[in-house]
Amino acid sequence: MQKEIFEQPESVFNTMRGRVNFETNTVLLGGLKDHLKEIRRCRRLIVIGCGTSYHAAVATRQVLEELTELPVMVELASDFLDRNTPVFRDDVCFFISQSGKDDGFVLVHLRALSSW
Numbered sequence: 001m002q003k004e005i006f007e008q009p010e011s012v013f014n015t016m017r018g019r020v021n022f023e024t025n026t027v028l029l030g031g032l033k034d035h036l037k038e039i040r041r042c043r044r045l046i047v048i049g050c051g052t053s054y055h056a057a058v059a060t061r062q063v064l065e066e067l068t069e070l071p072v073m074v075e076l077a078s079d080f081l082d083r084n085t086p087v088f089r090d091d092v093c094f095f096i097s098q099s100g101k102d103d104g105f106v107l108v109h110l111r112a113l114s115s116w
Contacts, residue, residue: 027067035092042092045072048080049096057096 020027032039045064047057057074064072075085077095087093 039092041090042070043090044088044092045070046075046085046087046091046093047072047096048075048077048093050077051098053096053098057094 019029045068047061047064049055049057054074054076061072061074064070073085079085
């Protein structure tokens with residue numbers, strides 16, 4: 001665990017490499033590039049995650065709110081399903097998964113789409 005703690009600065013730097021340009025104060029997230037039109041006109045961001053992905057969403061919520069000037073909701077995938085969280089047309093949902101293969105996310109994604 002101590003090894004991982006000391007590796008954090010390098011991990012953060014590697015994560016930002018190619019995505020954050022400090023000279024122009026811009027951030028480029030390749031997967032979002034094709035969806036900028038929808039993101040720019042939304043009224044609320046909903047970030048949905050499980051486990052450590054949920055905790056990453058909680059940790060970045062304030063930064064997202066400051067950068068976008070939009071309200072950001074962070075939801076556990078299981079709570080999102082159980083509570084029948086309302087999703088509106090002008091909401092944008094981000095699904096965060098460590099593996100990208102979580103079966104629960106398929107249900108969450110379908111539930112979010114059915115809200116429209």
